[in-house]
Amino acid sequence: MNQSDFVAELSWRGMVHQTTEGLAAHMATLGRVAYAGFDPTADSLTVGNLVSAMLLARLQRCGHKPIVVMGGATGLIGDPSGKSSERQLLDPAQVKKNVAGQRKIFEKLLDFTGPNAAVIVDNAEWLLKMGYIEVLRDIGKHFSVNQMVTRDSVANRLESREQGLSYTEFSYMILQAYDFAHLFKAHGCTVQMGGSDQYGNILSGIDLIRRLSQGEGFGLTAPLLLKSDGTKFGKSESGNVWLSAERTSPYRFHQFWLNASDEEVGKLLRWFTFFDRATIEALEAAQKANPSERAAQKALADAATEMIHGAAEVARAKSAALALFSGDIRALDAALLDEVTHDLTSTVIAASALDGDGVALLEFLATTPLAASKREARDFLAAGAVSVNGEKAVTDAKLTRKDVLHGAVILLRRGKKQWHALRVGN
RNA sequence: GGGCGGUUACUCAAGCGGUCAACGAGGGCAGACUGUAAAUCUGCUGGCUUAGCCUUCGGAGGUUCGAAUCCCCCACCGCCCA
The missing domain is CATH 1.10.240.10 (Tyrosyl-Transfer RNA Synthetase)
Structure with a gap:
């Protein structure tokens, strides 16, 4: 496998936003351990999360060991970074299910065998065990509130009168810092990676490692991924x-x-x-x-x-x-037709409804996601936006048995990309 | 507690008694053009049995032949005074 220098590799790909000092030299030694965190707010990941996941995947390909940290515990709270309002709290059963769903995706991106096998851990494993007093005594004392309130993510929320920031969310950075410190001790993890909005949290972790373990941690953030028109990617x-x-x-x-x-x-x-x-x-x-x-x-x-x-x-x-x-949909064979319609939304219609004159397309469109109302259906038909099996439909078109492909389905399209399958039932 | 200003469709925002399903902008959707693109141009953007009808302008009443527009009460938001 290609064991090129990790930092140089990320650099030419434009994936480096900020790094802490000495990271490149640190990574020159193979077999370093690094992690990135993911919040289990859903049972899957989006392409937005893929940025961090790719950091881990490249890390491993460069001869280092990746750790995926699922925020099973921190997900119960929610990171205030980049959020304009208070997060909804997740319930524990949901978080557990979400963690399981995301795990499947990481198994596709990372290699869980070999000398640098990837590891997935859930911060619920160590955070849920800790008592409140213990946290305050052992961890909290290492944090300066003076410093915390100057962090952009916190300061923005303190200034905005309507939103405010709850004590719970305020404490998030302490927990994330502790994650890093814990991984440092338990897994020899020396590097944390994430999006640019995570830089402050990463620095907190490095700081805590120094205080608790007299060790040295490093951090790397990737730029925020925005589309060229400035809208959110993904x-x-x-x-x-x-x-x-x-x-x-x-x-x-x-x-x-x-x-x-x-x-x-x-x-x-x-x-x-x-x-x-x-x-x-x-x-x-x-x-x-x-x-x-x-x-x-x-x-x-x-x-x-x-x-x-x-x-x-x-x-x-x-x-x-x-x-x-x-557009040559009638030419499709039955197998390929089945493939094509597999992903589409669909509606079932009784075969008998298509007998004789059949059903008016106008009426039917309004019952599908293609048109919100009959009014809209009429507009689309008048504009020539609707096609049946790839052929443009007229306003008073009827759907009959002749339109059924391979005895199973009629394909409707609105505009360029909106498709709907009309499946024929008994 | 007192005074003033506001609340309009997805968002912003006109309207100040009939010509209002409600100007305009943005967004969205569709058509033409294209590369399943961008830009541009055009149309649509409450619902329907569509020359018409029905339900809308924070909520509830009222005045009027007629109200988003006037009056009263209520709720919420903003500014000012205490």
Whole structure:
């Protein structure tokens, strides 16, 4: 495996925002242990979380040992960093379930065998055992409130009158600092990584390690990932892009990357693929020379989808896209049709309803997610935005048995990308 | 406790007795153009059995032939005085 210098590797990929002094020299020795934390606020991770996950994956490929820290305990509280308002508290059963869901994703990104096997730990293991008095006595005394209130994440919330900051949230940084100190002792972990909003928390941890163990810790943060238009990365028309197939299908996942803009595709390749520098630069050059080919976007979509969902799902996503966008839907064979419709929202209709004159498309559209009301359905039909099995539909179109493909399904489309399957029941 | 100003559709924001389903901007959606892009242009953006009808302008009453617009009460927000 390639054991290139970790810090240099991240640098050329543009994934380094800040590091503490001496990190590069520290990482020159192989076998270092580093961690990144994840809040179990959902049973899956989003592409936003993928930034930190990739830091760990690259770390391991550079010959170091990654630790994933699930915030099973801190997730009960919520990090105030970057949040404008108080977090909802999660209940313990939910957190447990979420931790299990996220664990599955890390198993795809990290190698859990070998000398630098990745480890997943849950900070509930050590934080829940601690008593309040113990925390105040052993940890709290090492923190200066004077210093804590000057942290941006805290100061912003103190200034805003409406929001305020609860004592609970205020204490979050103490707990996160303790995580680092605990991992230092228990796992020899010397490095913490995260997004740029975590820098303050990381420094607190390094400080605590010095006080509790007279040891030296290091930190590294990645820049915040924003889209070129300044909006938050990782949202698509249909909401957040998740890393589990149950929440975001591999097809949609693949489409998400494929739709990356020309300006940001180079950056995304650097961040989210393991392609080497020469490969990425060649892809960028190809993209620039012939934009409509979208060579860079295609390579990005395939690589990212393969990493998360596997090669088989890449092939499925591509054949589905080919069929849906080529428009020649009637030509699909039954098996491929099934593949294509697998991910789509669907409605079941009785076969008998399609007999004779059939059902008015206008009526039916309003019952699907494609149109919110009959009024809207009428607008879409009038604008020529709706197609049945890839062919544009007229306003008074009827759906009949003739429209059913392979005796099973009718494919409706609104606009360019909104699809809906109409499945025929008995 | 007292005085003043506000509360309008997804957001901001006009309207100040009929011509108001409500100007405008943003956002969203659709069409054309394209590369399943960006930019641009056009249309739509409460609902319906759509030349019309129905339900909306913080909540409840009232005045009027007629109210988002006037009056009264209530709730919430902002500013000023104590």
